Amino acid sequence: MNQPVGQKVDGLIRYRINLAYDGSAYYGWARQSGHKTVQQSLLDALTLVFGESSNDFSMRVAGRTDAGVHAFSQVAHIDVTAAQIKRLGRTKSIAFRLNSILDRDIRIHSFEIAPPGFHARFSATFRRYRFRIADGPVAKDPLQARYTLWLAHELDLDLMREGAKEFIGLHDFNSFCKARTGATTIRNMKSIKISRNPNLGGVIEIELIADAFCHNMVRAIVGGLIAVAQGSAEKSEITHALKVAQKRAPFKVATPEGLTLVEIGYPADDKLEEQAAITRKKRQLNAN
Amino acid sequence: MNQPVGQKVDGLIRYRINLAYDGSAYYGWARQSGHKTVQQSLLDALTLVFGESSNDFSMRVAGRTDAGVHAFSQVAHIDVTAAQIKRLGRTKSIAFRLNSILDRDIRIHSFEIAPPGFHARFSATFRRYRFRIADGPVAKDPLQARYTLWLAHELDLDLMREGAKEFIGLHDFNSFCKARTGATTIRNMKSIKISRNPNLGGVIEIELIADAFCHNMVRAIVGGLIAVAQGSAEKSEITHALKVAQKRAPFKVATPEGLTLVEIGYPADDKLEEQAAITRKKRQLNAN
Numbered sequence: 016m017n018q019p020v021g022q023k024v025d026g027l028i029r030y031r032i033n034l035a036y037d038g039s040a041y042y043g044w045a046r047q048s049g050h051k052t053v054q055q056s057l058l059d060a061l062t063l064v065f066g067e068s069s070n071d072f073s074m075r076v077a078g079r080t081d082a083g084v085h086a087f088s089q090v091a092h093i094d095v096t097a098a099q100i101k102r103l104g105r106t107k108s109i110a111f112r113l114n115s116i117l118d119r120d121i122r123i124h125s126f127e128i129a130p131p132g133f134h135a136r137f138s139a140t141f142r143r144y145r146f147r148i149a150d151g152p153v154a155k156d157p158l159q160a161r162y163t164l165w166l167a168h169e170l171d172l173d174l175m176r177e178g179a180k181e182f183i184g185l186h187d188f189n190s191f192c193k194a195r196t197g198a199t200t201i202r203n204m205k206s207i208k209i210s211r212n213p214n215l216g217g218v219i220e221i222e223l224i225a226d227a228f229c230h231n232m233v234r235a236i237v238g239g240l241i242a243v244a245q246g247s248a249e250k251s252e253i254t255h256a257l258k259v260a261q262k263r264a265p266f267k268v269a270t271p272e273g274l275t276l277v278e279i280g281y282p283a284d285d286k287l288e289e290q291a292a293i294t295r296k297k298r299q300l301n302a303n
Numbered sequence: 304m305n306q307p308v309g310q311k312v313d314g315l316i317r318y319r320i321n322l323a324y325d326g327s328a329y330y331g332w333a334r335q336s337g338h339k340t341v342q343q344s345l346l347d348a349l350t351l352v353f354g355e356s357s358n359d360f361s362m363r364v365a366g367r368t369d370a371g372v373h374a375f376s377q378v379a380h381i382d383v384t385a386a387q388i389k390r391l392g393r394t395k396s397i398a399f400r401l402n403s404i405l406d407r408d409i410r411i412h413s414f415e416i417a418p419p420g421f422h423a424r425f426s427a428t429f430r431r432y433r434f435r436i437a438d439g440p441v442a443k444d445p446l447q448a449r450y451t452l453w454l455a456h457e458l459d460l461d462l463m464r465e466g467a468k469e470f471i472g473l474h475d476f477n478s479f480c481k482a483r484t485g486a487t488t489i490r491n492m493k494s495i496k497i498s499r500n501p502n503l504g505g506v507i508e509i510e511l512i513a514d515a516f517c518h519n520m521v522r523a524i525v526g527g528l529i530a531v532a533q534g535s536a537e538k539s540e541i542t543h544a545l546k547v548a549q550k551r552a553p554f555k556v557a558t559p560e561g562l563t564l565v566e567i568g569y570p571a572d573d574k575l576e577e578q579a580a581i582t583r584k585k586r587q588l589n590a591n
Contacts, residue, residue, distance in 0.1 A: 037445040085446055114443075119453075122443045155402075155410045157325040158373055158563070162446055165407075214502065275446070 027073075027094035030109075031129040032057075036086050037120040039161050039272070043082040044089075046071075053080070053121060057091070060116040064109060065099045075135045077279040078142050081231065083271030085162060087145075088124075090279045092135040132288025133281075137295055141205060141224050143278035144233045146269065147212075148219040148241070156216060163218060164273035170219065170244035172209055178243035179207040179221075181253040182236055187260040191236055192229035199298055200229050200260070209240075222277075227294075237269040315361075315382035318397075319417040320345075324374050325408040326559070327449050331370040332377075341368070341409060345379070348404040352397060353387045363423045365567040366430050369519065371559030373450060375433075376412075378567045380423040420576025421569075425583055429493060429512050431566035434525045434557065435500075436507040444504060451506060452561035458507065458532035460497055466531035467495040467509075469541040470524055475548040479524055480517035487586055488517050488548070497528075510565075515582075525557040 034057070042050035046058070058071055065072075072093035080086055103109065110126040117123070132138065147162060149155050151169035182204045189200040205224040211217045221240065223233055239256070242248035248266065256264035282290050322345070330338035334346070346359055353360075360381035368374055391397065398414040405411070420426065435450060437443050439457035470492045477488040493512040499505045509528065511521055527544070530536035536554065544552035570578050 035442075035445050037448065087444065087446060119443075119448045120445045122445050124442050154323075154412050155407075156375065157323050157408045157410050158375060158450055160325065160407045161449075 027096055028100060029092050029094050029129040029133060030126055031133060031135065032091045032093065032126050033124040034086070034089050034091065035122050035124060036089065037161065038080060038083050038085045040118075040120060041082065043084065044076060044078070044080045053086075056117060056121055057113075060113045061093065063116055064103070064112050065095055066102075068095075077135045077139045078144075078228070078276045079230070080274075080276055081234070081271055084274045084276065086276040088278050089276055090135045090139070090281075092129055092133065130284040130287060132284075132291060134287070134291040135279075137291035138281055138287045139227070139279050139294075140282055140290060141226055141278075141280040142228055142276065143222065143224045143280070144228065145275050145277045146221040146223070146233065146237045147215075147273045147275075148221070149216075150219060153217045153219075156218075159215065159218070161272060162275065164270055166241070166245075168245060170241065171246065172211070172219065172244065174246065174250075175221075175240050175244035176209050178240050178250040178253055179209060181250055181257065182207060186257050188229060188232055188257070189260040190256040190262065190264040191232050191239070193231040195230055198229065202227055202229065202232070207236075231268060233274055234269045234271060235264060235266065237273075238266040239264060241269060242266045315384055316388060317380055317382050317417040317421060318414055319421060319423065320379045320381065320414050321412040322374070322377050322379065323410050323412060324377065325449065326368060326371050326373045328406075328408060329370065331372065332364060332366070332368045341374075344405060344409060345401075348401045349381065351404055352391070352400050353383055354390075356383075365423045365427045366432075366516070366564045367518070368562075368564055369522070369559055372562045372564065374564040376566050377564055378423045378427070378569075380417055380421065418572040418575060420572075420579060422575070422579040423567075425579035426569055426575045427515070427567050427582075428570055428578060429514055429566075429568040430516055430564065431510065431512045431568070432516065432521045433563050433565045434509040434511070434521065435503075435561045435563075436509070436529070437504075438507060441505045441507075447503065447506070449560060450563065452558055454529070454533075456533060458529065459534065460499070460507065460532065462534065462538075463509075463528050463532035464497050466528050466538045466541055467497060469538055469545065470495060474545050476517060476520055476545070477548040478544040478550065478552040479520050479527070481519040483518055486517065490515055490517065490520070495524075495528075519556060521562055522557045522559060523552060523554065525561075526554040527552060529557060530554045 036053050041053050044053045046052055046054045054074065061072055062068065072095060074091055074093045076091040078089060110123040113123045148164045148166060150166045155165050185203045187201050192200045203226045208222045210220055212220050221237060239253050243250050281287065324341050329341050332341045334340055334342050342362065346362065349360055350356065360383060362379055362381045364379040366377060398411045401411045436452045436454060438454045443453050473491045475489050480488045491514045496510045498508055500508050509525060527541050531538050540553065
């Protein structure tokens with residue numbers, strides 16, 4: 016009864032990690048040999064703190080961001096042994112230790128024992144992404160350059176909003192995803208809000224909420240919205256691409272710098288396990 | 304009567320340049336041999352557009368920012384000949400051409416003929432700077448890392464505001480400036496506002512307005528305010544340093560990343576010449 020409170024998986028203790036990063040210098044979240052990635056940097060720091068892990072701490076993440084994409088609020092989990100935790104002592108928090116090792120472009124906001132049933136990826140109920148565009152009339156702010164797509168011409172936000180409506184609801188987003196074998200591309204787009212931010216000189220903000228996003232999906236959708244908003248495509252082309260759901264949609268995928276993962280939604284603690292089971296079933300995937 | 308409207312100085316036409324920059328990669332505004340500076344990058348781009356200039360276009364600037372300091376809104380002027388302008392043709396604006404040459408971390412917001420009497424430095428009536436600090440309780444946002452000073456401990460803003468009052472008004476800021484021979488260090492500090500920005504998770508913003516700032520002055524003042532706000536100095540030490548006005552104040556100068564020049568104030572067009580004359584007299588300086 017003196018065990019740490021929280022979830023134990025196969026005798027391991029699960030920790031929830033809240034973090035943020037500037038993705039400019041990284042080849043995305045996921046480990047890839049020969050590339051600097053956020054996950055690899057985090058694993059390296061964890062190894063310095065906890066020692067070697069044969070299974071890379073069984074790390075899982077809520078949003079596997081692409082190269083150059085940022086995260087204001089990302090969530091991951093790892094599993095560690097009670098012995099690893101005990102060896103650490105209590106002089107400094109684990110978040111503090113990790114932040115001392117990591118570069119300033121990755122920050123650990125919290126590192127805490129996860130509630131029972133918590134799975135960073137499968138317990139999540141929604142993901143919220145934001146894409147920023149400084150179009151024609153907006154003064155290009157060099158202090159926002161790393162986080163904003165710059166376009167020379169003005170975009171028509173009424174047209175963009177019309178295009179956005181086509182994406183709302185349950186669709187097979189296959190035409191707007193990079194294929195991953197065995198993975199479903201059916202997603203539920205809950206909302207797409209489009210506005211100009213007066214605090215950023217009128218920069219366009221596209222905020223997308225879905226249960227989950229497949230690989231490349233936000234940037235492919237934003238590419239379609241830009242095409243419609245600049246009058247180079249009809250919104251019917253979006254409708255058609257969604258309906259066909261076979262080959263890639265005929266829009267240019269937007270470059271990554273404007274994209275930031277801003278929120279991962281989870282249910283109340285007593286629903287975490289149930290939600291994870293629902294998601295696993297829906298995705299018809301193996302454990303990863 | 305078909306001459307360009309605007310100010311002619313010795314047969315030259317004066318242009319006002321509004322620009323912004325991320326200072327992270329630059330050794331400050333002012334040209335320095337062997338260093339990459341904002342002014343040098345701008346002069347290089349101007350030379351590509353207009354051709355060689357024997358006097359470096361007589362460029363003058365409103366705020367000579369230090370290494371690593373940013374500008375959301377900087378103002379400079381240059382003088383060019385009518386022949387140089389004529390050679391350009393009219394296909395693309397000069398701002399567009401300069402932006403095509405410059406890196407994304409410098410942006411020209413406008414490039415227009417200056418009104419008569421305009422001098423970027425001497426016509427200015429005030430400068431407004433903003434210094435951002437994410438102290439102890441504020442989550443460190445990697446997307447703001449380049450523009451924010453991070454401190455591990457919490458600052459007491461009531462103490463900071465008490466310290467700030469000491470700086471208000473006309474003082475000899477010699478103890479808070481890096482000396483420049485022949486230059487007065489008497490400045491009029493109009494206001495220092497201190498608040499937490501709820502849109503940035505509670506980041507502290509110190510906004511300073513003065514007629515002008517001497518070299519290093521904002522960062523030296525912020526260093527004093529931080530010392531008072533963390534309880535390592537008494538506000539009377541600020542009062543004393545201002546009164547003595549001889550040697551450097553005993554506070555650590557704040558690092559530059561948190562500092563941004565946000566506004567240069569100018570009077571109405573018909574007061575530009577008069578204001579420039581007043582400033583020149585006050586500074587008791589040569590023409591530069």
